[in-house]
Amino acid sequence: MAFDPTTLKYDDRGLIPCIAQDADGGDVLMMAWMNAEAVAMTLDSGRVTYWSRSRQAFWIKGETSGHVQELVDFRVDCDRDCLLVLVRQTGPACHTNRRSCFYTAVREGDEVELMKPMADK
């Protein structure tokens, strides 16, 4: 069946959450938002493109930082209201320069930092 981005379920802002997972190691790297046009741009270009809620603009991941996400596979969930992209991530995915945004764990009631920022090249 041909895929049509407009058949996904977007929220009242026209957005759908998208989880990015490392296609090689399997780590969950980040979650951000797409609108229908960002979905189409991602599939067309093979470069993961989100919608920035703070900037209200397309956010071609890594366009300024170089920390691009090359699309490996694009998945839709059962309810069609969440996306999963498997990516080849260059450098850190997180704006804090860490590989993943999920670097804080909660263990025995305390927050624990699991990873440090990556060294700049």
Add this chain to the structure above:
Amino acid sequence: MAFDPTTLKYDDRGLIPCIAQDADGGDVLMMAWMNAEAVAMTLDSGRVTYWSRSRQAFWIKGETSGHVQELVDFRVDCDRDCLLVLVRQTGPACHTNRRSCFYTAVREGDEVELMKPMADK
């Protein structure tokens, strides 16, 4: 630092998205929503507990189906507006009886079904 569920960033419905990932195989299983009380219940009980938007009620995953999610690790992202739980999943995570909700891929413009429902016991 002691973790306080009220320090997370919830949306205007009081909800935060939570990604569930298989702690063993690394597959992303599903995404659902928690409120502050569901976060506290999950950490207290070790049983992943969401907030059902359709039923407007706590949803102790697997309580009726037996397809429970045992909490292995609880993670918070950099912006404190998304959660990741690593889980030990009994049976399928998806209501369609598939292991993961992300069983549909988009490849060369077409939707492709990647996995079939699991056989009932």
